[in-house]
Amino acid sequence: MRARILGTGSYLPEGYLTNDDLAQWLDTSDTWIRERTGIRERHITKTGTVEMAVKAAEAALANAGVTSEEIDLILVGTMTPDYFCPSVSCQVQAELGMEHAVCMDIGAACSGFLFALATAQAYLTSGMARTALVIGSETLSKVVDWSDRGTCVLFGDGAGAAVVGIDEKGVLAIDMGSKGSKGMALPCPGIPLQNPLQDASEEGSQKSYIQMDGQEIFKFAIRTVPETVRRSLQAAGVCVGDVSHFFFHQANRRILETVAKNLRIPLEKVPMNIERTGNTAAASIPLLLDEWNRKGSLVRGEKLVLSGFGAGLSWGSIVMEW
Known part of the structure; x- marks a missing residue:
């Protein structure tokens, strides 16, 4: 048996910034950004990683025809949680009422969803879980320097999700x-680092x-x-x-x-x-x-x-x- 994607969902915030918007305060242009990256615009959230994850998850559940009660594993790939703890996955569990699910965040940056999907494959094929919710959700707008054109032009916010179950076909x-x-x-x-044993002059x-x-x-x-x-x-x-x-x-x-x-x-x-x-x-x-x-x-x-x-x-x- 294999892990197979049963349904997908996603969420992009309504707010966005175009290249022309960025050019209002950066030494850049739409042409400069497009030629080097292929990017024209990026979505920017006013909420955060958890809310986007929940919305993508709800869409994935509906697409898969799976209820919240059937999910017994929640994996979230993210490098931009709203809190260090509780984890994004635990907050998704609370929001969606998935009381019986094991929750885990996976910090592998841009590879996070793939690492989470691979983890779901291991859980499901070993019998440790039957139906998993795998999410990638990021609020990168809070970790970029908006005065640095070398990085801020590249990143955007959003979330995607997949419901994964056991089937004869799937991950090969x-x-x-x-x-x-x-x-x-x-x-x-x-x-x-900031603690009582650190010299004040050395505080980061x-x-x-x-x-x-x-x-x-x-x-x-x-x-x-x-x-x-x-x-x-x-x-x-x-x-x-x-x-x-x-x-x-x-x-x-x-x-x-x-x-x-x-x-x-x-x-x-x-x-x-x-x-x-x-x-x-x-x-x-x-x-x-x-x-x-x-x-x-x-x-x-x-x-x-x-x-x-x-x-x-x-x-x-x-x-x-x-």
């Missing part, structure tokens, strides 16, 4: 990995903003994503040509085009929504998956690849039958 192979030695190419500092003052070595991340992505996709396809016994759609993490259009070229995938097999969403980290892949699902572009039984990369550094690919 998983490839995951991490390289902590390169992690500081994409850091986001936490609360600085660093802001909790995303920082990024863009060139290093670009090189990492265009090398690592093709490698992980090839490994997962080989493990599944599936050829590139047998895959109907490749759902890649929406980080940068140039990265997506380069990866597709490396793998010899026609661009029509590589769905994109980065122009309208920006990089939404763990929410990226489930947002895109739900968009394609709801417009009827996915056919039951066809083969899909979900693949992403992000801070950590981390990466993952999942080959599945839809």
Whole structure:
């Protein structure tokens, strides 16, 4: 038996910022941003990670025809929780009345949804759970420096979700990995150390903003994503040509085009929504998956690849039958 996605849901905040909006206070332009990233606008929340997660979850439950009472595992991929504790997953449980579910947040940044889906696969196939709710939800607008055009133009807010159950078809192979030695190419500092044993002159003052070595991340992505996709396809016994759609993490259009070229995938097999969403980290892949699902572009039984990369550094690919 395998873990299989039964339904999907997503949520994008009504508020958004266009490139022209950003140009009002940044030394940038719509042309400059589009040429380098493929991004035109990004959604910005006025609430937070939990509310977006709940709305995406409700949509996924309705799409799957599954009730809250049937969920016994909640996994949330996020790097931007509203609270350190309780976790986003526990707050989703409380909001939706999923009293019997085990709850866990997974902090793998942009790979978070893939890591959560892989965890769901392990729980379900081992018999530890029967029906899982897997969510990626991010409020990246609170961890970017809005005066830094190198980072703030890239990111947006949103949430995507999937209900996952046991079936004869579903996940065929998983490839995951991490390289902590390169992690500081994409850091986001936490609360600085402040305690009675620390010298007052040494108290940290660093802001909790995303920082990024863009060139290093670009090189990492265009090398690592093709490698992980090839490994997962080989493990599944599936050829590139047998895959109907490749759902890649929406980080940068140039990265997506380069990866597709490396793998010899026609661009029509590589769905994109980065122009309208920006990089939404763990929410990226489930947002895109739900968009394609709801417009009827996915056919039951066809083969899909979900693949992403992000801070950590981390990466993952999942080959599945839809």
